[in-house]
Amino acid sequence: MTDIRNPQNWSLETKQLHIGQEQADPATDARAVPIYATASYVFHDAQHAADRFGLRDPGNIYSRLTNPTVEIFEKRIAALEGGSAAVAAASGAAAITYTFQALAKAGEHIVASKTIYGGTYNLLAHTLPLSAGIETTFVDPDEEGSFENAIRENTKAIFIEALGNPNSNLIDIEAVAAVAHSHGIPLVIDATFATPVLIRPINMARISLCIPPPSSSTDTEPRSAAWSLKRESLTGRHPENIRGFPIPTRAITAFPLRMRSDRLPL
Numbered sequence: 001m002t003d004i005r006n007p008q009n010w011s012l013e014t015k016q017l018h019i020g021q022e023q024a025d026p027a028t029d030a031r032a033v034p035i036y037a038t039a040s041y042v043f044h045d046a047q048h049a050a051d052r053f054g055l056r057d058p059g060n061i062y063s064r065l066t067n068p069t070v071e072i073f074e075k076r077i078a079a080l081e082g083g084s085a086a087v088a089a090a091s092g093a094a095a096i097t098y099t100f101q102a103l104a105k106a107g108e109h110i111v112a113s114k115t116i117y118g119g120t121y122n123l124l125a126h127t128l129p130l131s132a133g134i135e136t137t138f139v140d141p142d143e144e145g146s147f148e149n150a151i152r153e154n155t156k157a158i159f160i161e162a163l164g165n166p167n168s169n170l171i172d173i174e175a176v177a178a179v180a181h182s183h184g185i186p187l188v189i190d191a192t193f194a195t196p197v198l199i200r201p202i203n204m205a206r207i208s209l210c211i212p213p214p215s216s217s218t219d220t221e222p223r224s225a226a227w228s229l230k231r232e233s234l235t236g237r238h239p240e241n242i243r244g245f246p247i248p249t250r251a252i253t254a255f256p257l258r259m260r261s262d263r264l265p266l
């Protein structure tokens, strides 16, 4: 018989209500997620601090890095998307920027669909080449073989949108994923215009990483976004870039975002 206490067996509707907050708040027994609006955390003694900074104790150090309110939102998004973990950023643009910074470094290359959001186009066409030395080739997603033909030895990511902005064009995600993964390259998907109710690109064959849409789908200000990723997708790449992570989602923002993620199917 199916064990309904195992979150792996929960439906999307159950996950969206409970994942990340299976127990009431351990400090206060509050049923609602408390907003831990703190920048820092108190260490019990010098050894405790040393263990936290040495990552031997996985607890909180500083809210720009981890925060209990944000963590619940991140766990919720990861569960809804089907990822291993999520990292919440203060905006979609921040999430996309950090994704590319984690995957590529100066002298490396990205292949992107040309049917993408203008802000992301600007990042890839101008900001990353000028500031980071990362070059992008834009391809027509409707032209057969265009993604594969643009791949070079130094290509570190292929980027598409699940529903292109502004055209709402559809790309054969499985076909692009097959090309990407036959070359050992992660496929990055911005799924801003869908929700995990409609599409979970990370669950489709071999897709590594996606940027889900708590901002657009839940219409919350200030906007925010979270990566949802498969554990293996950053192996051997540049995860140390994430450690600095300057633009996280704040606890005060994660709270309404998490609340609104309760209602995605509506």
Ligand SMILES: Cc1ncc(COP(=O)(O)O)c(C=O)c1O
Pocket: 090, 091, 092, 093, 094, 117, 119, 120, 161, 165, 190, 192, 193, 215, 223, 224, 225
């Ligand atoms: C497809 C897509 N991706 C990313 C973004 C950037 O999101 P944000 O404005 O939260 O940085 C947008 C914004 O409209 C978008 O439409």
